[in-house]
Structures are given as C-alpha cells and as structure tokens.
Amino acid sequence: MSLIQGATGEWEIVLGLEIHAQITSQSKLMSGASTKFGAEPNSQVSLVDAAMPGMLPVVNEFCYEQAVLTGLGLNAEINLVSIFDRKNYFYPDLPQGYQISQFTDPIVGPGVVKIELPDGSFHDVGIERLHLEQDAGKSIHDLYPSQSCVDLNRSGVALMEIVSDPDMRTAEHAKLYVSKIRTILRYLGTCDGNMEQGSLRADVNVSVRRPGAELGTRCEIKNMNSIRNIGMAIEYEARRQVDIIEDGGTIAQETRLWDVAKGETRSMRSKEEAHDYRYFPDPDLLPVVLEQSWVDAIKARIPELPDAKHGRLMRQYGLNSYDANILIADPENADYFEIVAKGVDAKLAVNWVTGDLFGMLNKRGFTIETSPIKAEALGELVGLITDKTISNKIAKQVFEFMLETGDAPTKIVEEKGLKQVTDTGAIEKAVDEVIAANPDKVEQVKQKPKMAGWFVGQVMQATGGKANPQAVSDLIKAKLGLED
Amino acid sequence: MSDLTNLTLSDAREKLRNKDITAVELAEAHIDAMQQTAGLNAFIFNTEEKAIEMAKASDVKLAKGEGGILEGIPVGVKDLFCTKDVRTTASSKILGDFTPTYESTVTANMWADGAVLLGKLNCDEFAMGSSNETSFFGPVVNPWQRQGDDTQLVPGGSSGGSAAAVAARACIAATATDTGGSIRQPAAFTGTVGMKPTYGRCSRWGTVAFASSLDQAGPITRTVRDAAIMLESMASYDVKDSTSVNVAVPAYEKTLTGDIKGLKIGIPKEFKVDGMPEEIQALWQQGIEWLKAAGAEIHDVSLPHTKYALPAYYIVAPAEASSNLARYDGVRYGLRVAGDNIDEQYANSRAEGFGEEVQRRILIGTYVLSAGYYDAYYKKAQRVRTLIKRDFDQAYEKVDLMLTPTTPTAAFGIGENIGDPLTMYLNDIFTVSVNMAGLPGISIPAGISANGLPLGLQLIGKPFDEETLFRAADVMEQAADFTALPQLMAK
Amino acid sequence: MAIDQATVRKVANLARIRVSDEQVANLESELNQILQFVEQLSEVDTDGVAPLTSAVEMTQPLRADVINDGGYADQIVKNAPASDDGFFLVPKVIE
Numbered sequence A: 001m002s003l004i005q006g007a008t009g010e011w012e013i014v015l016g017l018e019i020h021a022q023i024t025s026q027s028k029l030m031s032g033a034s035t036k037f038g039a040e041p042n043s044q045v046s047l048v049d050a051a052m053p054g055m056l057p058v059v060n061e062f063c064y065e066q067a068v069l070t071g072l073g074l075n076a077e078i079n080l081v082s083i084f085d086r087k088n089y090f091y092p093d094l095p096q097g098y099q100i101s102q103f104t105d106p107i108v109g110p111g112v113v114k115i116e117l118p119d120g121s122f123h124d125v126g127i128e129r130l131h132l133e134q135d136a137g138k139s140i141h142d143l144y145p146s147q148s149c150v151d152l153n154r155s156g157v158a159l160m161e162i163v164s165d166p167d168m169r170t171a172e173h174a175k176l177y178v179s180k181i182r183t184i185l186r187y188l189g190t191c192d193g194n195m196e197q198g199s200l201r202a203d204v205n206v207s208v209r210r211p212g213a214e215l216g217t218r219c220e221i222k223n224m225n226s227i228r229n230i231g232m233a234i235e236y237e238a239r240r241q242v243d244i245i246e247d248g249g250t251i252a253q254e255t256r257l258w259d260v261a262k263g264e265t266r267s268m269r270s271k272e273e274a275h276d277y278r279y280f281p282d283p284d285l286l287p288v289v290l291e292q293s294w295v296d297a298i299k300a301r302i303p304e305l306p307d308a309k310h311g312r313l314m315r316q317y318g319l320n321s322y323d324a325n326i327l328i329a330d331p332e333n334a335d336y337f338e339i340v341a342k343g344v345d346a347k348l349a350v351n352w353v354t355g356d357l358f359g360m361l362n363k364r365g366f367t368i369e370t371s372p373i374k375a376e377a378l379g380e381l382v383g384l385i386t387d388k389t390i391s392n393k394i395a396k397q398v399f400e401f402m403l404e405t406g407d408a409p410t411k412i413v414e415e416k417g418l419k420q421v422t423d424t425g426a427i428e429k430a431v432d433e434v435i436a437a438n439p440d441k442v443e444q445v446k447q448k449p450k451m452a453g454w455f456v457g458q459v460m461q462a463t464g465g466k467a468n469p470q471a472v473s474d475l476i477k478a479k480l481g482l483e484d
Numbered sequence B: 001m002s003d004l005t006n007l008t009l010s011d012a013r014e015k016l017r018n019k020d021i022t023a024v025e026l027a028e029a030h031i032d033a034m035q036q037t038a039g040l041n042a043f044i045f046n047t048e049e050k051a052i053e054m055a056k057a058s059d060v061k062l063a064k065g066e067g068g069i070l071e072g073i074p075v076g077v078k079d080l081f082c083t084k085d086v087r088t089t090a091s092s093k094i095l096g097d098f099t100p101t102y103e104s105t106v107t108a109n110m111w112a113d114g115a116v117l118l119g120k121l122n123c124d125e126f127a128m129g130s131s132n133e134t135s136f137f138g139p140v141v142n143p144w145q146r147q148g149d150d151t152q153l154v155p156g157g158s159s160g161g162s163a164a165a166v167a168a169r170a171c172i173a174a175t176a177t178d179t180g181g182s183i184r185q186p187a188a189f190t191g192t193v194g195m196k197p198t199y200g201r202c203s204r205w206g207t208v209a210f211a212s213s214l215d216q217a218g219p220i221t222r223t224v225r226d227a228a229i230m231l232e233s234m235a236s237y238d239v240k241d242s243t244s245v246n247v248a249v250p251a252y253e254k255t256l257t258g259d260i261k262g263l264k265i266g267i268p269k270e271f272k273v274d275g276m277p278e279e280i281q282a283l284w285q286q287g288i289e290w291l292k293a294a295g296a297e298i299h300d301v302s303l304p305h306t307k308y309a310l311p312a313y314y315i316v317a318p319a320e321a322s323s324n325l326a327r328y329d330g331v332r333y334g335l336r337v338a339g340d341n342i343d344e345q346y347a348n349s350r351a352e353g354f355g356e357e358v359q360r361r362i363l364i365g366t367y368v369l370s371a372g373y374y375d376a377y378y379k380k381a382q383r384v385r386t387l388i389k390r391d392f393d394q395a396y397e398k399v400d401l402m403l404t405p406t407t408p409t410a411a412f413g414i415g416e417n418i419g420d421p422l423t424m425y426l427n428d429i430f431t432v433s434v435n436m437a438g439l440p441g442i443s444i445p446a447g448i449s450a451n452g453l454p455l456g457l458q459l460i461g462k463p464f465d466e467e468t469l470f471r472a473a474d475v476m477e478q479a480a481d482f483t484a485l486p487q488l489m490a491k
Numbered sequence C: 001m002a003i004d005q006a007t008v009r010k011v012a013n014l015a016r017i018r019v020s021d022e023q024v025a026n027l028e029s030e031l032n033q034i035l036q037f038v039e040q041l042s043e044v045d046t047d048g049v050a051p052l053t054s055a056v057e058m059t060q061p062l063r064a065d066v067i068n069d070g071g072y073a074d075q076i077v078k079n080a081p082a083s084d085d086g087f088f089l090v091p092k093v094i095e
C-alpha cells in the first residue's frame, strides 16, 4: 500500500523533512528589530541585520526559551550547552555572508513525534535535532527587468529548523507529519504556523529504493509552504525518480523547486554549484549554557499537547477518535468545544461544533477566533436542545437568528416563541384534531402502520414545529392503537 | 606651538583645567602639526572643522569647571573605528566612501569624556599587516630615521598611522587595535606606549572586525600615564558585544604608585629565540635589571607552546577574517564593480576592492575552513590555542607579570619586506601569544638601537589586571627615561 | 597538504574573489608557503585538548525580547551603491 508500482517492480519512497518554523518573538534572534510581517522594505532592519561594519549579534533569550519549549514538546533532549556556528555562503539576501545557525551543538537533540494514520494506526517519526538560526532577507525578482530587489525585513528573524529522521514512506506520512508539527507548535505557542506567510515551511528530501534496499540518492525540494503541495510534490518527485532509474539513469543529488503552475519539480540551477559552507563556531558569540532548573521551569509551562488532549477528549467526553482528531487539529477548536460542551450533551456539542459551526465559518470566511458566534452562546444553544427546550431542528433556525442578530439563543427562543411544546394536553388536542379531520387516513394507517409518520408531520405543522416529535409520535400510536 | 603639541595628555589636561590654555588653542596647534607632518601619511581623513567645534564645546564645559577625563584632548582615531558622519574605510578601497550612521562604542565613550577628533588614522588594510604598507591610502612613514640615513622606515602595523601620529606630535593620543600585535609592535617601532587590554575589556561594537576572537582596542600614547587615562575612557562593559566582560573599569591612573616591591616578574625562556639580535637581548636584560632595582622579584617561567602561537594565529585569524569580510560584497555599501550576474559582481568587486594581503588571508582562511581541512587546520589551531592559554595560566600561578621584548628588530625600511609575507609575519612573534590567550600587554619605549631607532619592551599581565600592568610599566618607564625624539616630528 | 592551482581557483570562487591566471600561479606558491609554515602545528600533541572558542571564559549573555532597534530604512540604504524605494538593487538573480 505504501509502495509505488514501477515498470520493473515495486519501489519504496523514503522521506525526511526539514521544517523551518518562525518563532513568535517580538524582536529578531540577534537584534532588537521587529519581526512583524508586511512592513515597508528595510524598515524593520537594524544595523546588525544589515551587517554594517563592526556590528555584533546578541542572543534573544525568549527565542531560546521557545526553542527549549518546542524541544520538550517534541519529546526531545535539551542540550544544556549549545553553540552558534556560522554557515558561510554568498547570496544578496544574506547580508553577513553567513547565516548564524547551530551545527555541531544544537539546542535540541533527538526526539520523536507520533502521527495517526487514517486507519487509526500510529507511526513514529524520529526527530534528529532542532536548532536555532537566522532567516534570510527577501529578494524580489519581478519589479525591475534586469535587477532584483532586496528587502532585509526578514533578515535575522529567529527560525527553528526541525530535522526529521528519514522515517516517512508515503506522501500521506509527510503531510500528517507536517500538520502534526504545526499543531504542536501552535499548542506551544512557539510558532503561529502560518504557512501562507511563510512562518512554517518545509524542505522535503525524497529518495526511492527497492523495498528494504540501501537508501537511494535524494533530492531536496525546497521551501514548500502548503501541505497539499507537499503531497503533490512528493508524488511527482518519487515517480520522476523511479522513471529515471527504470530507464537506466541515475539520480543526481540536487535541490529542486516545486512549480505549482506546472505541477512538477525542477532543478534549481542557482543552487547547483557544490556548496562548502565552512561551518565554524561564531567568534562573536559564546556557548549558551543553560541550568537544568531553567529548563525545568520551562517544562512546567508546557500546556496539554495534542496527543494528551486527544486521549482526554475521548475519555472525558466519550468522543470517538475521528471527532477528537478534528478538535485537536487546532488548540482553539478544542478550547471552543470544551466551552460548548460544559454541562450539555457532548455528542450533540461535537456535532454542532464540527458540523454547523465549522460549515458556517468556512462558508463565511471566518476562523474559530473570529467566529461571530462565541463558544458560550453555542453552548447555551446546545443546552436548550439538551434540556429539550427546543428541538434540534428548531435549533438550526435559532442558529441562523443568532448569526443575523447576535442575540443570545434563550432570548431568540423567548421572543420568537420557539419553545418546544411539552405540555401533553396541548399536544393531545392537536393530535385529536388531526385524527378527527382525517378519518380516511385513520383507516389506511391501520393497514399500513408506517403511515403514522404522516400524522406526526401534520401535528408538527399544526404546532409550528414546537411540539416534541417523540411525544407526538407516542401519542398518535397510542390513540390509533398501533404497536411499537 | 610646539609647546602645546609636546604636552602629554596628563599635562595638557592640567593646563586645560587650570585654564592656562584653551581646548581650541590645543586643537589648532595640533591641526597645524597634522599639516606639518602630512608627509607621514598618518592621517587619511582630517576633521578639522569638527575638531574646532568639539574643542569649543569642551571650552564651555572647562570654563564651568566641568568635563570628562579627556575634556579638550585632541586625538586621532584609527580608521577601523566607525565614526558617525565621518568616512570610515579600514584603509580599504572596498569600503569606498562608506560613512557610518553610527559611532563605535569605544569612540562614543571618548566623545562622552570630552575628547576632540582630529581625524582618521591610516592603518594596514583591515588591520592586516605589520608595517602599514597594505593600506589602500599608501604606506605610513615612520617619523624616526636611522642615524645618518634618510631611508623612509615603516612605523609598524597595523596601527601604524596611530603610532606615527602620536610620535610625530600630530595628536596627543590615538585609538588603535591589536589582533596579533598591532598596537604594541608599532608602538615599539615609534618610541611610543602601546597598550592592548584584556580581550573583553573594550567593546568591539562598531569597530571593523578583522578576527573577532583576537581583536581588541587600546590606546597609543607617549606615556604610560596617558595610556592609563585613555584606557579608562575607552573601556566599558557593552551589552551590544556578547564578548564584552562585565567587570568594573578602575581609575587606572590611581594605580601608578611607583611601588612594585615584591612584584613577581616572569621571564619566559621560550622567548629567547634563535638569532635574536644582541641589542634586543641586552635591552631585555636591562629591563630585568630595572625591575629588580625597583624591588621586583624575577622568576624564570616556561611557556612551552610559544613557538606554535604564530602558526596557530595564521590559521585562526585568516579563518575568522575570511568570514568577517564576506559582508563586503558591494550590495549594501562600499565598492561595486559590475558583472554579468550577481556572482560575477561579487568576484569583481572583491578582487578590485581588497588588496593583495587581504586577498591572500581571505583565501588561506577560506581554505582552512573548507570541507576536509577544518579539523586539520582550524580545529587543530584552536586546540593549540587552549594549550597556549594553559601555559600562561600555569605561569601566572607563580608570577604577576611577564617581561619580554616587543619585537625581534627595530623598524625596517618601506618596501624591504613587502614581497615576503612570512618574514613580515615574524614581526608578531613576541606579541601574538598574548592575543591568543586574550591577555593584556603593554609596550613601552625602553632603548635605542645601534642605528638610532627606538626599541620596546613588553609587559604581559593577568586577565583584567591592567592595573598591575600599568603600575609596573610606569616604574619601568621612569627607569628607562626615554627622551629621544623622532626626526620627522611637528616643530 | 599542498594546494594546487585548481584548489586556488576553487577557494577563490568560494571566497568570491576573481583571480587572473597570473595571480593563481603566485597564490599557489604563497599559500603553500604559509601552509608549510603552519604545518609545524602537527608536532603538537593535542589529543584530548578541547579547542578554544573564546578568550573569555564566559557564557553567552541573553537579551530580553523587546523591540528597540530598526525603523530607519533611510539609514540602512544610505550607503548603498544602488537602491530604489527602500530596496537594495542587485543584478537579477535567477532561481
């Protein structure tokens, strides 16, 4: 199932990912300039970021904390001594001529992340390391015919590079892995996970081999910023490699780019030249030495993470794994749900959140944070269904009114008189009237008991939908002498 | 005029405070001296207008009995220090007419203390050299000449402009930097006092980097007392420099008590190198006698890895430089020489912008860091550096200071050694291990060579114990009583 | 370890310095001279000796995460050989 079929037999895909996640800090990793997205060119650049002569880096403590927090969230080892190295290469958006990164002694060592496959089974992906590094600036190539524009606003923004082991075997694995990492980072609050703005992007290393054989030569697809494209790029790239090998060719280790428009990967010619990054410890910086107590204090701050939350939602609310997974995809979703579910039927709550609410948010272009219906209000609505004040059907009308007016559901139900009629006398009166008005149907129903539904419908219509359908059905059956 | 330019910093300070002279008078006298000595090529950018302006401001403060420890003192600044709105080039073509929008911490400290900027001083390009012949602005001429011989001599390097200007009375004091001997060696060649403090004592922020783990700023002056006053101003803890050390800066001048009784002075035997000239050996012995006579104890010490300091330096310094100088790429500032694409533009700009010696060091540095060679060269050199530092640590368990010659020879002629990089590198043989271990060192003029040129002795101190260093240097300075004057000084 | 001309060219390319054929020949001999000089380090037994990374025995100070810099694009591009609209301009880079 995870293998791909070639002309000469089966092939296995081997995938390893390097995820670059921007740390949600106010200022940059090595300078006090702002990290805010979308500012005027070079307006969020310090002399340090522009690598002016004599400028020196100083490490942002918060970025270090966030890296440690993330490491702990990835069940990884924290290295109490870590060192910043220089990675040397020339590029116009790399002002220093080197990127400050961590090479031999990263802040975070090996860890592991669990992904849940669609069949409900789990797959472990090893984390090789997480290190801190500076982001580069941005080159814009399409403003002038013969020149590129360089904006250094991003230059020096703190990134965590999370390097996985080559533990993934299908595009699905890779997609689940990225989305799992994204979820964990969002839970920890260390990265906003915004892939469109480039806060999270992945380099995907793809190789193919005969099942169980030695690793093949890999190609690196750079800078993927959508989970969907990651899947498509892997499928394309693996097929390309299989075709080349089966045609008697060999894979050249290279950096490739995913062309969204053409739906194919292509070689990045500018990166083809062999690199020699000449890593060495940055002599402007000193080893970062952490106290275990400092790390422990951060550990104490770790919120409930997705795996733990998944288990608890299932236990505490009796949800199935599928529903729990939808809710944990985003910590805001789960928080919202838990407010809604307070004191109401949990199954009803999850259906309303993942069904009506998400459908509405999607259609109207809201997020859970900007939802026009707050969790407390939706909880009140589900409460009205739970205590049988209104039926589920009426609730859908109330939901629409809530959207329109912003009023509380109780108020809407009151004002519009939508309260479910549970008064048996009133229902009985309506049932009697319907039976009396339709003697022919009464005769028919005695032959075909399934026709009872028609009577229920008539009574519901007569009561403006406010009667409790179960009570109506019971009463009709009793009056007509039908068996259950 | 010459009365004013002959003043030491401490004397000028007294006269300014007593209102015997004004800061403007003092600045004007030095501006005149700069013009007289222009042929030395020590100053590459003059800031006369700024100097008068700053001096006027100092006079206002002095009149009110206010002002800092350098109030009204005209100084020169090595062109490695970035100075706001004043062109800064590191004596390289590649910086073009780069004009910083910021001020280095060291110079900012001095302006806050009232110093007056006369101009920017020539140096070896990016401080890479021992003779000031690698400057894009041409060599600096040493104000000293051999007896009966008007051959132009080098002032040493890389702070050759600083040393020459101070020796020639074109400024009272100057800032300098020292990566492998660049303050102490030119001081020795020009009969001046050159002080390299402990690594981490002066902020490196805003000073053009050569080799980050070795670079350290310090003063060149005409007396030890002046060096003490200058360093007090230049030094500070700076949160903008991660390698700046947070220890209080003492009032160094107060430590000049003249009393070194019982001080233990180490004589490192490994500095007695083969072929050391007789007169250097004799000078060293003379220094030992002076210190003994003042009541110090002399001890033989061993620094077994001394021999390896220079080769290790010629791996570490170029390696760091190759990376530090990558920013000079013609994109954000400095020289740009067009090319068909960005990589050609880089290669053209850097080929045209960097001089030969700088290119040579960048290439060596790039090579020793490159794949497959890093461990054999860079890492090996840094391991050797650990051993060098360990040698000093062990010796300092027994002694307080060490005494050595500053240089193996007196100043040589311009052009004499230029074609031979290795011979040139040997100039730093006595100074470089001090940088490798991050220690403070001072060179004072101690004697005159057979052909009439100044010679220096070096004292090496414990980390952050510049006070003891100054105290002993002051005693030795008095004993040496060096009064000879250079031939090409301002009249 | 000796450097040949191909290595000189490779290193010059890594360092982005254009070198002429004549320079390559000179550099080959100069660089080899320097390498020969530093070769004496191999005499030193450094087994078990940690490389020194800084002359100060300190650990990295960490600064608070506050915005206290930037906001002066005009100063950033002030010394640029070519700039427009706040951008630095370079010959077109093709990816």
Ligand SMILES: [Mg+2]
Binding pocket: A018, A203
């Ligand atoms: Mg990578």
Ligand SMILES: [Zn+2]
Binding pocket: A020, A133, A161
């Ligand atoms: Zn990276």
